[in-house]
Each structure stands twice: as C-alpha cells, then as structure tokens.
Amino acid sequence: MSLANTSLTNVSTATKNWTKVCREQDLVKNSGVCALINDQQIAIFHLEKAEQKVFAVGNFDPIGKANVMYRGIIGSVNDEPVVASPLYKQHFSLLTGQCLQDEASQVPVYPVRVQSGEVQLFV
Amino acid sequence: MSAQIQTQTKQNVVVVGNGMVGHHFVEQLYKDSNYNITVLSAESRLAYDRVHLSEFFSGKTADDLAMTDIATYQAWGVDFRTNAKVVNIDKANKVVVTATGEEFSYDKLVLATGSYPFVPPIPGKDRDHCLVYRTIDDLHAIANSAKTSKVGVVIGGGLLGLEAANAIKELGLETHVVEFAPQLMGVQVDAGGGAVLRNKIEQLGVQVHTSKATNLIAEGEQCRYKLCFSDDTVLETDLILFSAGIRPYDNLAREFDLEIGERGGITINNQCQTSDADIYAIGECALWNNFIFGLVAPGYAMAKVAANHICGGTDSFTGADMSTKLKLMGVEVGSIGDAHGKSMGALTYTYENQPEGVYKKIVVSNDKTKLLGAVLIGDTSEYDSLLQYMLNGIELPEAPEALILPMAGDKPTLGADALPDTAMICSCHNVTKGDIIASVDAGATELAAIKSCTKASTGCGGCSALLKNVFETELENRGVEVKKDMCEHFAYSRRELFDLIKVEKIKTFDELLDKHGSGLGCEICKPTTASILASVYNEYILEKLHLPLQDSNDNFLANLQKDGTYSVVPRIPGGEITPDKLIVIGEVAKKYALYTKITGGQRIDMFGARVEQLPLIWQELIDAGFETGHAYGKSLRTVKSCVGETWCRFGVKDSLSMALYLENRYKGLRSPHKIKFAVSGCTRECAEAQSKDIGVIATENGWNLYVCGNGGMRPRHGDLFATDLDDATLIKYIDRVLMFYVKTADRLQRTSVWLDNLEGGLEYLQSVIVDDSLELANELEKQMNVIADSYQCEWKTTLADPEAMKRFKAFVNSDDSDSNIQFVTERQQIRPAREEERIPVIFDPS
Numbered sequence: 001m002s003l004a005n006t007s008l009t010n011v012s013t014a015t016k017n018w019t020k021v022c023r024e025q026d027l028v029k030n031s032g033v034c035a036l037i038n039d040q041q042i043a044i045f046h047l048e049k050a051e052q053k054v055f056a057v058g059n060f061d062p063i064g065k066a067n068v069m070y071r072g073i074i075g076s077v078n079d080e081p082v083v084a085s086p087l088y089k090q091h092f093s094l095l096t097g098q099c100l101q102d103e104a105s106q107v108p109v110y111p112v113r114v115q116s117g118e119v120q121l122f123v
Numbered sequence: 124m125s126a127q128i129q130t131q132t133k134q135n136v137v138v139v140g141n142g143m144v145g146h147h148f149v150e151q152l153y154k155d156s157n158y159n160i161t162v163l164s165a166e167s168r169l170a171y172d173r174v175h176l177s178e179f180f181s182g183k184t185a186d187d188l189a190m191t192d193i194a195t196y197q198a199w200g201v202d203f204r205t206n207a208k209v210v211n212i213d214k215a216n217k218v219v220v221t222a223t224g225e226e227f228s229y230d231k232l233v234l235a236t237g238s239y240p241f242v243p244p245i246p247g248k249d250r251d252h253c254l255v256y257r258t259i260d261d262l263h264a265i266a267n268s269a270k271t272s273k274v275g276v277v278i279g280g281g282l283l284g285l286e287a288a289n290a291i292k293e294l295g296l297e298t299h300v301v302e303f304a305p306q307l308m309g310v311q312v313d314a315g316g317g318a319v320l321r322n323k324i325e326q327l328g329v330q331v332h333t334s335k336a337t338n339l340i341a342e343g344e345q346c347r348y349k350l351c352f353s354d355d356t357v358l359e360t361d362l363i364l365f366s367a368g369i370r371p372y373d374n375l376a377r378e379f380d381l382e383i384g385e386r387g388g389i390t391i392n393n394q395c396q397t398s399d400a401d402i403y404a405i406g407e408c409a410l411w412n413n414f415i416f417g418l419v420a421p422g423y424a425m426a427k428v429a430a431n432h433i434c435g436g437t438d439s440f441t442g443a444d445m446s447t448k449l450k451l452m453g454v455e456v457g458s459i460g461d462a463h464g465k466s467m468g469a470l471t472y473t474y475e476n477q478p479e480g481v482y483k484k485i486v487v488s489n490d491k492t493k494l495l496g497a498v499l500i501g502d503t504s505e506y507d508s509l510l511q512y513m514l515n516g517i518e519l520p521e522a523p524e525a526l527i528l529p530m531a532g533d534k535p536t537l538g539a540d541a542l543p544d545t546a547m548i549c550s551c552h553n554v555t556k557g558d559i560i561a562s563v564d565a566g567a568t569e570l571a572a573i574k575s576c577t578k579a580s581t582g583c584g585g586c587s588a589l590l591k592n593v594f595e596t597e598l599e600n601r602g603v604e605v606k607k608d609m610c611e612h613f614a615y616s617r618r619e620l621f622d623l624i625k626v627e628k629i630k631t632f633d634e635l636l637d638k639h640g641s642g643l644g645c646e647i648c649k650p651t652t653a654s655i656l657a658s659v660y661n662e663y664i665l666e667k668l669h670l671p672l673q674d675s676n677d678n679f680l681a682n683l684q685k686d687g688t689y690s691v692v693p694r695i696p697g698g699e700i701t702p703d704k705l706i707v708i709g710e711v712a713k714k715y716a717l718y719t720k721i722t723g724g725q726r727i728d729m730f731g732a733r734v735e736q737l738p739l740i741w742q743e744l745i746d747a748g749f750e751t752g753h754a755y756g757k758s759l760r761t762v763k764s765c766v767g768e769t770w771c772r773f774g775v776k777d778s779l780s781m782a783l784y785l786e787n788r789y790k791g792l793r794s795p796h797k798i799k800f801a802v803s804g805c806t807r808e809c810a811e812a813q814s815k816d817i818g819v820i821a822t823e824n825g826w827n828l829y830v831c832g833n834g835g836m837r838p839r840h841g842d843l844f845a846t847d848l849d850d851a852t853l854i855k856y857i858d859r860v861l862m863f864y865v866k867t868a869d870r871l872q873r874t875s876v877w878l879d880n881l882e883g884g885l886e887y888l889q890s891v892i893v894d895d896s897l898e899l900a901n902e903l904e905k906q907m908n909v910i911a912d913s914y915q916c917e918w919k920t921t922l923a924d925p926e927a928m929k930r931f932k933a934f935v936n937s938d939d940s941d942s943n944i945q946f947v948t949e950r951q952q953i954r955p956a957r958e959e960e961r962i963p964v965i966f967d968p969s
Contacts, residue, residue: 022935030671031678033935041934041941049633049643060943062671065943065958068685071678073650076643077611077689086683112751 018120019112027054027119032070032083034059037123042110043070043083044119045094050081055094056121058111061085062105070108134230136433139162139209139375144406144422145235146170146190151430153199158433158559161227162203163198163219169196169205171259174419179262182827182846184806188259194896211392213377214399216438226857228802231401232432234389235426238407238417242365243278244746245341246260252347253363256287265364269294271552272361274346276300278337279366280307282318285451287366292452292699299358303367305334311458312650315473316498319482323454323501326480331829332358369417371408384410384861393439395429416443418786420550444514444550445701448506450500450886455479457503460484460513461496461876469495472524476501483527485509492518497527507589515546539589539596547584548593555577556593563597568595571879575837580884586883609870610647612640617795617870622654622687624752631668642957650674651870654726654757657793657864659906661913663920665927676755680917681737686944686955689737690730692754693744696791697764697782697802698725707747715740718952722763724799726752731953733940738931741918750916753791757871759798762786763811766806767821774804776821781850782810785819788854789861791914793909794878798861799833816874817857822846826853828862831878845893857906862903 021035025058027046035042042116059069064087072083077100082091091100092107099105134157138145140678141164152158162169171188179188196203204221211220242248252268255261275291277284280302292298295550300307306317307324308656316563321331336353343349346359376382376389382398388410395403395411406422407415407571408966416422422441431438446459468489475482487494494512496840498507505527509519520526544557554577565571574580580587584801608614615623616713620635629635632652636644644652653672654745657664664670664677676682681689693708708727712719715728715736732740741751753759753844764782768774792798802819812818818829818841825847832841845856866878881887888895921927933940947960 025930026935028670028930029667033930034933036937036939037936039942044935047643063687066685067943068683068687071675071683072645073678074643075612075645075649077645079642082645086678089646091266104576105853113175 009057012065013043016100016122018115018122021119024114024117024119030035030074032072032074034067034070035121037121040123042121042123044112044121045070045083047074047094049080052081053103054112054114055081056110057083057092057097057108060107061087062107063090063099063102064088068074133157133162133264135159135228136233137229138233138235139163139164139219140235140372140408141166141203141205141405142237143236143419143608144237144426144852145233147235147423148154148201148235148405148426148430149191149196149201151427152412152433153201155434160199160201161229162201163207163209163221163227164203164205165208166258166260167206168259169203174256176256176259176262177290178843179259180266180290180821182843185259186872187843198478206810209375212375212402214379214402217401221663223516229401231403232335233429234375234397234402234404234408235406236375236408238371238415240365240369241368243337243367245337245340247348248365250340251341252361252363255365262290262877265290265362266294267862268362271297272296272311272347274299274360275362275364276350276358276360277364277366277500278350279368280304280331280333281310281368282308282447282449282451283369284366285324287364288324289452291362291364292327293328296362300324300329300331300822301335301337301358301362302333303333303336306824307331308456311462311498312456312500313484313498315475316462316482316484318923319475319477319480319500320454320456324452327452327454329452330939330965339349339573339660345958369407369415371410371415375406376404376408384704388415391425393428393441395425395440396432399724403433405429411440412442414442418445418447420441429663446510448503454502455499455503457497457499457506458562459497459510460494464496466495474524474525474527474529476529485523485524485527487519488958491523494519494523499527508584511542511546511589513821515543517541517824521702529825539593540600542593546786548590549577549579552578557628559593560591560597563594563601568598568603569880571876574879587882597953599929609651610645612636612642612644612648615639617655618649618867620652621658621866622749624652624655625659625881632656632672633668637942641697644672646674647870649891650677653677654793654795658910661791661793661910663915665921665924665930667926670776670927670930674757679734679737680751680755680921681732681756682913684730684955686953687734688730688944689732689734689756690728691732691737691740692722692726692728692742693749694752695726695761696785696786696790697762697779699764699779699783704747704749705746707749711738711740711743714743716946716953718954722754722761723764726761728754729953731946733933733944735931735933735940738922738928742922745916745919745922750790751918753917756793757796758791758793759789759800761785761799763799763801763815765802765804765809767802769951771804773807774821775823776804778810778819778821778824781819781821781826781853784854785817785857788911789857791917792861792865792910794861794865796871798874810911815841817841817860819853828853828856833873833875835873837875842878844885844889856892857909859900859903860888862901862907863888863891 027085032043032045042056043059045055059067068086071086074083081094098108136158141162170190181768206220209219210222218226220226242259248389254264275296277288278301280300288298288300307320337350338353341349341353343359347361350358373383373389389404391404391409404650405425425440428438428440448457464486469486471486473484482926484498486496497509542556546556558577562573562576580590649672712729715730722728732923762782764778767778798816800817801810801815803810804821810818813829814832814834820827827846828844829841830844830899836948947956
C-alpha cells in the first residue's frame with residue numbers, strides 16, 4: 001500500500017502547467033470533445049447551465065475499456081454534474097471522477113479553465 | 124407369480140377425437156410419463172381453434188387456426204392417427220378398432236368426439252350448396268359455393284348462426300337469417316334484447332326472418348333454390364347454411380352400450396366417467412346432469428377433471444358458468460347467468476336506448492341483494508363487473524339499476540378489493556385474482572409482465588380492463604406508487620412530455636427543462652426529448668441545440684461498438700440492390716478495411732470505422748447514391764420483403780414495390796423504439812411479416828395488415844389488424860397506427876409491449892384507427908405527412924455542415940487517431956483485439 005502511494009507521489013511530482021488545448025469555440029456546447037496531450041486522452045465537457053462550466057476527465061472508460069468518455073451524454077444526478085458512459089451508461093461524477101454505480105471505478109479529473117477564449121488544462 | 128413382481132408398465136390412454144377439448148386433455152396428460160397417449164382423429168387435421176373459425180374468412184389460414192401440429196405431438200411422445208374413425212369399442216377386451224382395421228388396446232379410453240351440426244329434416248336438405256358450418260372443410264365448401272352464388276341464407280338465428288351469417292356476408296353475398304323462434308339468440312338473450320339485436324343486425328345489411336318454419340327446399344326462379352315456409356311465403360337463395368344447433372356425436376356410445384341421455388349425449392358422472400368406469404367422455408359429446416355444454420370452457424374443465432381422475436386425483440366437474448360475451452358482426456352481445464329471469468321471485472331492471480341500439484337488463488334476487496343474470500346488447504362495458512357480482516355473490520349496491528344506467532360520472536364501480544381471491548378474472552386461461560396477487564408478490568410491476576407470466580387477458584382479451592384494475596389496486600395496496608416519471612429531472616411520462624411539447628410548441632430541451640423539469644437532464648430524458656422533438660418537428664438531429672441530447676449512436680449517426688469504433692449501415696430499401704451498388708459497398712469496405720456482415724434486415728453492416736473515418740466513408744456512399752440507414756436510431760430500420768409476384772411462382776402481389784414505398788415513406792421517423800416492417804407477397808410469408816412491428820401480407824383481394832409483432836428477447840406474433848386492404852387504406856392505417864404509437868408509447872417500449880399495455884388491447888386500437896373513435900385520425904395522418912415531407916438524409920446534411928463535422932475528429936487539438944483501437948484478423952476480416960492479443964500502448968497516467 002505504502003509502496004503504491006510512494007510511486008503515485010513520485011509521478012505527480014512532475015512539473016505541471018496550465019497548457020492551452022483549444023479555443024473556447026472549439027468546444028461543443030452541452031457536450032464533449034477529446035484532447036490529446038502527451039499521449040493522454042482527456043475528455044472536455046462544456047455544461048452551460050452548471051456553475052462550473054467546463055470539466056475535464058480521462059477519456060478512457062474503465063468499465064467499457066475504450067476511449068469513449070467524451071461521447072457520453074452529460075447531465076446531473078442529484079445536482080451533481082455527471083457524464084454517462086456511452087457504452088454501458090454508468091454515471092461518472094465530473095467533480096470527483098467517481099463512478100456512481102461502481103465504487104471501484106473512477107476516471108481521473110483534471111483542472112481546466114477558460115482564459116481569454118483559450119481552454120487550458122493543468123497538466 | 125412372476126407377473127406380480129413385474130415392474131408396473133405404462134398405461135395406454137386412447138383419446139377418440141382431436142377437437143379443442145380432446146387436445147386440451149392431451150395437454151393435461153402428456154407430461155406424466157406413466158401414460159402412453161394415442162389420439163385417433165376422424166378429421167384430416169389435428170386440433171384447431173373452432174371458436175375463431177369465422178376468422179378464416181377474414182384472412183386466417185388453417186395453419187393460423189391450428190392448436191398443435193405433428194412436430195409438437197411427436198415431441199410430446201403422443202402417438203396419433205388422422206382420418207382414423209373409430210368403428211368398434213370392445214369393452215371386454217379393452218380394444219378400439221378404426222375403420223381401416225387398426226386396433227388399439229386401452230387401459231383408459233377417452234371419448235372427445237364432440238358434436239355435429241343438426242340439420243332439420245327438410246325435404247331438399249341434401250342438395251348441393253346446402254352446407255353446414257363446423258369444420259375447416261365446411262369453410263372450404265362454403266367459400267367454393269359462394270363463388271357461384273349471389274344470395275345466401277343461414278337457417279338458425281342462434282350464436283353460431285349469426286357467426287355463419289357474418290361469414291357469408293364477408294364473402295360478399297346478400298345475406299339472410301331464418302329463425303324458427305320469434306327472436307334471435309333465444310338461448311342467451313331475452314325478447315327485448317333480441318329485438319334490439321335484430322335491429323342492429325338489419326342495419327348492417329343482413330335480413331332477418333323470424334317465426335319461419337322451412338317446409339321445403341325447391342328449385343328457385345331467380346336463384347338456385349327457393350325456401351318454402353309454413354306461412355306460404357318463400358325466399359330465394361343460392362346457398363343454404365344450416366346452423367340449427369348441435370347434436371352430440373354419441374353414436375359410439377349408442378352402438379356399444381354406454382348409457383346415453385334421453386335426447387342424446389353420453390352420460391357422465393362428476394369425474395367424467397361414463398357407465399363404463401374405464402371410459403370417459405368430455406366436451407360436447409358428454410351429458411352431465413342432463414345438460415350438454417356447447418361452449419369450450421366447460422369442455423376444458425371436463426378435460427382437466429378426466430385427466431386428473433386418470434392420474435388418481437379427486438377433482439370433480441360440478442357444472443360451469445355459461446355466461447358469454449362476444450361481438451357478432453361488430454355488435455357487442457353479453458349474456459350472464461339467468462338471462463331470462465326464470466329463477467323464483469327474480470326481479471329485473473331494464474334500460475333501453477333505441478336510437479343508439481343499446482339494451483341492458485339485469486336480473487336480481489327477490490331481496491335485490493344478489494345478481495342472478497344480465498343481458499347486454501350494443502354495449503358490454505359493464506359485463507366484467509356484472510359477471511363478478513354474479514359469480515362471487517357480491518352484495519349489490521342499494522340501487523342495482525345504477526349498474527346499467529348511463530349516469531355520467533358517478534356510476535358505482537366494483538372495486539377490485541371487493542373481489543375474493545378466488546374470483547375468476549380471465550376465464551380463457553383460468554386466472555384468478557389470487558394468481559395475479561401471486562405474480563405481484565413475485566415481483567411483477569408491469570401489466571405486460573403479469574400477462575406474460577399468467578397468460579391473463581391473452582385469450583379473448585375481454586378481461587383486460589378488469590385485469591388492469593385488479594393489478595393497479597394490488598400495487599396501491601402494497602404502497603407501490605405506480606410511478607410514470609421518466610427520470611429525476613421530469614415528473615412526467617414520455618406520453619405526457621409528448622403532449623407538453625406539442626401543445627406548448629416547445630422546440631428545445633432547455634425550454635422543456637426550464638418550464639417543466641429540474642436539474643441538468645440525463646441520458647434518459649435528453650434522448651427521449653430529442654426523439655419527441657424529431658417526431659413532432661423532424662429537424663436535423665445534429666442541429667446545435669439537439670446534438671447534445673442524442674444517445675451514443677444518434678450522436679455520431681453510426682452504431683458504437685464495444686471498442687469505441689462504429690458500424691455503418693447504408694439503407695438498402697426492401698433489400699433490393701444493384702450489382703453496381705454492391706460493388707461500391709465492397710470497395711468502400713475494402714478501402715477502409717471494414718468488417719462486413721449481412722444483417723437480418725436484408726442489408727449490409729460495415730464494422731470497425733473510426734470516428735474520423737465516418738464522414739469519408741459516408742461521402743463515398745452518398746456519392747454512389749446511398750442514404751443513411753438509421754441503424755443507429757430509434758426509428759424505422761428496414762422493410763424486409765420477398766420478390767413477390769414479379770419473380771415468384773406463388774406471389775399474388777408485388778410485395779417488393781410495396782416494401783420500397785413503405786420504407787421510403789417512413790424512413791427517418793423517430794419513435795419510442797426501433798420499428799421493423801416486412802411485406803410478404805403471399806401467405807407463405809417468406810418475409811416473416813408476422814414477427815414485425817408492421818407486417819403486410821398479400822392476399823388475392825388486397826393486403827392483410829398485422830401489427831405489433833417482434834422478435835428479440837420476448838418474441839410476439841403480430842395481431843391481424845385488418846384484411847384485404849387496398850393500397851391507400853393500408854398506408855392510411857399504417858400512418859395512424861405508427862403515429863398513435865409514437866404519441867402514446869413509453870420510452871423504449873416496443874409496439875408489442877405497447878399494445879399489451881394498451882387498455883382494451885387490439886379492439887381498442889382498431890376502434891381508434893379504423894373507426895376513428897377518438898377523432899384523431901386526421902391529426903395522425905397529417906403529422907405523418909409532415910414527417911414524410913420533411914425527410915432528409917442526416918448524413919448528407921452532416922457532410923454539408925461544418926459545425927456538425929467538428930465532432931468527427933478523434934481529438935480537438937490533433938489529427939492523430941486513437942491508438943488504443945486495435946484489430947486482429949480472423950476469417951480474412953478484422954475484429955477487435957481481445958485483451959490478451961493487444962499490443963501494450965504506452966500510457967502515462969500522470
């Protein structure tokens with residue numbers, strides 16, 4: 001256990017920066033797009049009606065085992081913003097990445113922001 | 124000595140007669156491996172449904188009416204002989220002999236020989252074109268005779284006589300009914316009801332002659348024959364059908380000394396045994412308590428009792444309720460219990476509405492607390508409740524007349540709670556209220572589930588309203604709220620949302636959510652709304668505001684597969700395709716290295732397309748003249764067809780042209796679930812139309828329409844909806860049925876479940892579509908025209924729309940493709956790599 005923690009810490013010590021991904025108008029309103037950054041696939045969603053308007057999570061569906069998350073329908077479950085996997089419809093929280101139907105499954109969540117028309121990820 | 128230690132051998136049970144009752148007996152016994160069953164049938168066919176015989180003339184075939192077949196009996200291990208008339212019963216040696224000399228020894232013999240139509244001894248009765256109405260062979264004879272006849276007469280105005288009259292009317296003959304008694308249906312209906320019934324039937328163009336005794340059938344002048352009546356009047360006719368009652372087939376019992384009744388019928392006791400304890404008699408040949416039961420339900424009850432007794436059980440037959448509800452030539456007729464009010468001290472209440480041809484009478488006990496009988500003509504909506512009052516001895520309300528008076532609103536209704544658990548809800552399948560409660564206990568929460576596990580309301584369907592009432596009351600009683608909410612964001616059913624969108628002219632999901640919902644929506648309410656918006660307005664589904672609502676497949680206009688790739692299905696209407704187009708599909712598949720497979724809907728599916736390849740593939744397909752196949756949508760999929768009369772030796776109509784027309788008319792229609800059609804060019808049914816949502820089968824006279832069938836998880840045959848339609852009427856009915864389904868079905872509800880849940884079932888649907896009882900027909904057709912006129916190929920629109928094309932890129936910031944998609948080769952084609960076959964992709968999760 002402690003070993004796993006150590007290795008995680010090691011990985012995350014790599015320097016992170018706000019990285020430009022695309023322009024704001026490249027996002028699809030109330031839906032998702034996928035960004036490829038250093039061989040990582042990251043789904044970016046634009047949820048117009050939510051407080052936080054832009055969300056980013058891993059594009060890999062840990063249950064369906066395919067890179068499809070950005071194609072899921074977004075919405076809310078008990079006011080928590082979620083994306084539903086397009087393969088088998090499990091909900092993943094856009095805030096925490098936790099799967100609401102399966103405690104053992106989650107997707108990574110990435111800090112994302114829009115600055116002067118630019119969509120940026122903290123990676 | 125050795126005989127005593129022999130192991131017990133199987134008993135031989137020989138069943139004489141394979142009518143509905145004889146067959147029911149076999150059904151009861153075949154599972155018990157202690158018995159060898161042999162069935163001897165004098166007819167050339169195995170058992171078929173005689174109750175629905177008249178449907179033979181509205182398009183059903185002998186196969187449709189069959190209740191069993193050779194394969195089934197073989198599978199059950201039942202030995203059988205057709206054309207095997209029994210001519211001898213050797214009671215001492217326990218052997219029966221058939222006309223062909225075959226001998227069968229029995230331990231138990233069951234006589235289920237049924238009855239034959241009584242033909243009154245009128246001189247001339249044996250001439251050609253003098254027929255009876257009892258077997259499928261009789262029907263063939265009637266149909267043949269009708270070809271050379273203009274006028275037909277049915278002698279006998281009872282229940283069967285009126286059905287026979289309907290049959291010859293459907294064959295296009297001028298139809299008369301001649302009845303000896305002063306009224307029609309004298310057994311089931313009183314004089315007042317008979318008069319109203321007569322009126323209604325005459326309005327339908329059938330001429331009724333009562334109090335007429337036929338003395339002679341003579342040569343006719345204008346027609347083939349002339350009926351001469353005792354009052355010196357005559358009636359000319361070409362075809363004569365006798366339907367003057369039935370007589371039990373008891374000749375075997377007469378010849379071989381079994382006890383019979385004074386007026387015929389094989390006498391049986393409460394265990395259905397005849398005067399020889401090893402010989403049973405069941406059904407219409409049997410006389411119980413000096414009574415012959417001419418209905419199928421009591422016959423079934425006898426079959427059960429006899430089978431039970433043979434197996435050592437103690438069931439007994441104690442009579443049967445003869446109440447009946449039916450529709451004769453579209454006229455509703457119901458008769459319950461003591462219809463004539465003959466019981467001691469019985470009192471009656473009568474309601475008659477001459478203008479509308481409605482007659483209702485109830486017969487109550489002298490103290491007005493119990494219902495003894497009833498007659499209903501023209502409107503049988505109270506039949507179910509009244510029957511329950513009678514069967515269960517339920518106390519009547521203070522003013523019993525309220526049960527039949529048309530008081531708006533506050534009619535006393537018989538709550539399901541008032542029924543005892545033993546109350547028979549579905550008499551066709553013997554389902555009691557207790558059975559329904561048991562299904563609810565076992566977890567059934569949908570009406571369709573109750574129907575499929577108890578079979579309730581799947582026979583005549585007459586109990587559907589009562590069944591629904593019992594079921595919903597049961598759910599309420601255990602605190603289950605019958606919740607129709609679609610999801611947490613909308614407290615409405617799909618149907619309610621449809622109405623809201625339509626009435627308030629709502630055009631976007633956001634507007635609907637603002638006005639009637641909460642939260643942000645989800646993968647349930649968004650696609651449902653998208654589907655409704657498409658059904659109502661038919662706008663481009665990837666239009667900016669609709670795109671985020673579309674389900675996985677609609678979202679990319681292709682079918683998402685497990686590895687994140689898509690499959691592509693161009694439309695091939697009716698399965699007809701030119702060699703050139705076949706080559707195009709082959710070339711496209713080859714160019715993009717796609718896996719190809721022929722689908723069940725007569726088209727070609729191409730698998731393994733990456734999201735960024737979809738527009739390229741479609742550009743090539745569209746350039747070659749293809750359109751989108753909507754395989755990704757909850758919408759019309761395919762219209763399967765055969766080649767029809769164009770090529771086939773047996774085809775009677777051009778099924779392919781009809782299939783093409785239908786596919787082109789309804790393509791693009793968004794619906795609660797996928798819809799499949801098929802059109803067959805003849806009754807051989809090669810297109811398997813009866814397993815489709817909409818099935819069309821060509822007949823000599825037009826098209827027969829079947830609705831609400833499907834294959835899949837719970838297969839269901841389509842119901843015959845209308846017969847011999849011309850092209851225009853066929854399209855009109857399909858327009859209406861589909862749009863009514865689109866308007867009223869629940870989300871992801873196939874037409875089959877929709878119909879099973881529709882209160883009133885098939886008859887109700889027919890009244891809405893054919894008789895326009897809701898005055899909706901115009902609107903439904905108009906809406907369908909809007910959809911058909913605004914059709915667009917979604918792929919064509921997409922390729923021309925740069926905004927929509929944005930989506931067909933793997934990455935927003937790169938032109939790479941997803942390196943996680945990996946294929947291997949199998950049988951010369953690609954397939955997704957399995958976990959162990961994958962080449963690891965370098966992936967840093969930081």
